[in-house]
Amino acid sequence: MSDLAIVAEKLDAVDELAGRRAEFVLDTASDRAADAAGVYLDGNSLGALPAVVPGRVEDVVRRQWGELRIRSWEESGWWTAPERIGDRIAPLVGAAPGQVVVGDSTSVNVFKALVGAVRMAGEGRDEILVDATTFPTDGYIAESAARMTGRTLRPVAPADVPGALGERTAAVLLNHVDYRTGRLHDLPGLTAAVHEAGAVAVWDLCHSAGALPVGLDEHGVDLAVGCTYKYLNGGPGSPAYLYVRRELQDRFDSPLPGWNSHAEPFGMRTGYEPAPGALRGRVGTPDILSMLALEAALEVWDGVSVEAVRAKSLALTDFFLECVAAYVPAGRVECVTPVAHEERGSQIALRCDDAGDVMKRLIERGVVGDFRAPDVLRFGFTPLYVGFADVERAARVLARTLG
């Protein structure tokens, strides 16, 4: 056994989250077929399956839908699921109850949040700033939102946002963690700067929620969105969420005012009157099957502190970097994820020219990360089900694949 494998064993032995692993389906038939002890480092793209989900989905389909049918909207709590599940996500992003609603995709929620933010900012402010390094969908939607609201859109690197703000700025849309490099941006500092300029701050939490403390209420974030199929393990295409800070809810004028966000949805009125609170972020009939699969998946967070998750996440990424430095020949890969903890999310991105090919071979050997064009190997570390021995093994297989 190598020295680092011994270190990994010791770290796993004192890991207070190690027990959570049993709540996930990890030892898969396809790993066994590949004759590889699988290491899943792609939970930042699609979280692993929590073991409680299949049985719950079966019950939702067979009993709630199959037997109770229409009665389930009330008796099985279908109608109130978007707010109820929003309140389950809220503590994971540092929000008090009543501010998060679940539904639609992240892309759709970016649209609601950004147009809502521009409408709040008022007529005099004619510019929207968007993270120049954003995950593409946010940029596409921001461009359309700007066109629709008659504002100009300016892409700015997050670090340059303070210098770009001014009395023209209506809203700023930023990614909390860069999906490609894993860089964690300064949410408290940037939010404060946006407020100083009198603008509205919108954050995309796709790569931070469930991996590190976000502190939405504490830092005065105005609006936020995030997906639930990455670190929150909600399953493929599980619905996203929208946060609107309590003090702004009365002023949130959704660009998608469907009947589900009406003050009296079953009044079937001609005129729209928005519901109070987080409900205002709803649109149409919720996708109940995905939503209740997500609700079950969130049970793995019972009794877990986000601080403990963050501590383990940093330990895992530190240890991966240590193993890569020990096993991979110097200069073969370049780490593009910041080394400083305060600038690192929960992934490590390594650059190398043949990244696409390397990732294909790594996956064949049972180590699953992903490739981001043009030259990035991306490894996500999900503290609820990845351990230190996994990390050591992944680095060892990576070195063999690169060598």
Ligand SMILES: *Cc1c(COP(=O)(O)O)cnc(C)c1O
């Ligand atoms: C994953 C991700 C999305 C995904 O948007 P969908 O509408 O769920 O496909 C959006 N933004 C960011 C920053 C992401 O990382």
